[in-house]
Amino acid sequence: MKQVLIVGAGPVGLTLGTLLCQYGVECVVMEKRKSRLSASKAFSLHARTTEMLRLLNADIGINTKAVKVEEMRLYSQRNLLSNMRFGKSSNTECRTIHSYPQSLLESELETAFCSNGGLIEKDATVFQIDHQPQGYLVHYKCQDDVKSRFFDYVVGCDGANSIVRQLANIDCSESAYSENFLVADCKVESMSHNVDYQKHGHTFLSSKGYVMLFPIDRDYTRVVIDTDKQYSGESESTNLTYLNRELEARGLSVHIGDVKWISVADVRSSLASKYSVEVVE
Structure with missing residues (x-):
């Protein structure tokens, strides 16, 4: 075998x-x-x-x-621009x-x-x-x-x-985008903007930056913002203060609590030159 x-x-x-x-x-x-x-x-x-x-x-x-x-749901300056559905409502397998x-x-x-x-x-x-x-x-x-x-x-x-x-001596081309993102899985304890953040995804665009809210499970929401931070190694309270301040600056009066996980991520594009070799040296 x-x-x-x-x-x-x-x-x-x-x-x-x-x-x-x-x-x-x-x-x-x-x-x-x-x-x-x-x-x-x-x-x-x-x-x-x-x-x-x-x-x-x-x-x-x-x-x-x-x-x-x-x-x-996509917003600009807190005004709803469009609802972007992920698939056709007639296809239950592909609509979510x-x-x-x-x-x-x-x-x-x-x-x-x-x-x-x-x-x-x-x-x-x-x-x-x-x-x-x-x-x-x-x-x-x-x-x-x-x-x-x-x-x-x-x-x-x-x-x-x-x-x-x-x-296997397989080369991999890689390019990195210039933006960094702060990613946090947390509980949204209160929010002035009337959105259903536990059912739909929401992307807010403003001159101050980008915010995305997306359900991560039935109790937590993933919050993503663009940031100049290079790492998230500070204490949880420091990161939480920074996140709440940035959300407020972008026009969202959101109170975040109980951060389960927080990290700074960059976005990269990678592609291997080939996917198989017969001999590994």
Whole structure:
């Protein structure tokens, strides 16, 4: 039986691993983190992603745990400009974005992967891949021990700084946009602007900057603003004060409380020069 190694236990790696297991392929996922991050990180599942996840025939809770968001409302100077629907109302599968925190999705996918016979090794960092006549000998460090294991195929699902891509000498073009964004998952305790921030997405444009409100789950809202900040390493109270001040400056009298997660993010565009190689040096 063919054996496949997937490096990276994010949504892509776990989805691929589950599908391979369902097709009868023996599959191992290696993840360098010791434990899963609790931060929500990505959160929007578009129609095609939802369709692919349902092919897994696994109970990952999209219908019961995700918040269905059917439209984004766009404002200028607090005046409503348009309602942008995410799909045709006649197509129930494609008319919503499912707001589903990545941390929750990864947990559900890990359960699906393991229940289909997959194996996850955490705290496992690949550092060398040797090509052999029939496959690849993978060298990795796992819980302070150096180990080696043979696989027929190795798949890199390990993100922007992919070690698999580096070891395979695959170039990656990358460009960064100039804007930074402050992203916060928090409770909106009060808001003077009369909007349903737990049902629809809202984007506010003004001369002072950009604000987006989007449901992240049934209690929390994701707030995104453009910012000159380069990091969010200050105390929670300092970040909260900054966020409330910036929202007020942009014409939104919003009181934010209980910040679950806050981070500064930049936006990048990356594209690998190729997606497969037969030999890893």
